[in-house]
Amino acid sequence: MIYRILADLVLLLHLGFILFVVLGGLCAAWRRWVAWVHIPVALWGALITLIGWTCPLTPLENRLRRLGGQAGYDESFIEHYLISIIYPRGIGPKGWLLMGVGVVVVNLVIYGWIFRRGRRRG
Numbered sequence: 093m094i095y096r097i098l099a100d101l102v103l104l105l106h107l108g109f110i111l112f113v114v115l116g117g118l119c120a121a122w123r124r125w126v127a128w129v130h131i132p133v134a135l136w137g138a139l140i141t142l143i144g145w146t147c148p149l150t151p152l153e154n155r156l157r158r159l160g161g162q163a164g165y166d167e168s169f170i171e172h173y174l175i176s177i178i179y180p181r182g183i184g185p186k187g188w189l190l191m192g193v194g195v196v197v198v199n200l201v202i203y204g205w206i207f208r209r210g211r212r213r214g
Contacts, residue, residue, distance in 0.1 A: 095160030102153040109149065113137030114195055117202030121209070134199050142192035 112119075114137075116130035140147050157163065183191070 093160070095156045096162060099153050099156035099160060099162070102149055102156060106147070106149040106153065109133070109147075110137070114198055115202075117199050117206065120203070121206045127203070127206075130199075134195060138192050138195045141188055141195060144188065 112130065113134050116126065116134065120127035120130055139145065
């Protein structure tokens with residue numbers, strides 16, 4: 093039972109990490125110091141997607157699920173939980189490239205907006 097709860101907590105942490113990777117720049121608009129945390133995290137998230145690395149949270153969640161008597165999964169977190177919602181037939185290499193580039197583009201737009209906003213105030 094405890095392993096299933098821990099696996100679910102890792103799942104929530106993983107989802108939070110992904111949301112922070114994609115939209116954490118908005119927090120930097122609120123508190124500038126967040127950018128010092130967000131930029132390396134966003135780069136890490138983009139690299140995981142672009143290069144095809146496995147996020148360390150995926151094997152951790154799988155291990156906890158197996159210890160809790162559940163089946164783990166072979167694909168990545170995004171493929172397992174989100175792709176079926178976003179892309180019905182799977183993502184493929186071009187889709188992964190688009191997702192990685194999308195992370196970079198979204199964050200460049202957010203930081204561009206923050207920079208322009210800061211210049212107007214100053």
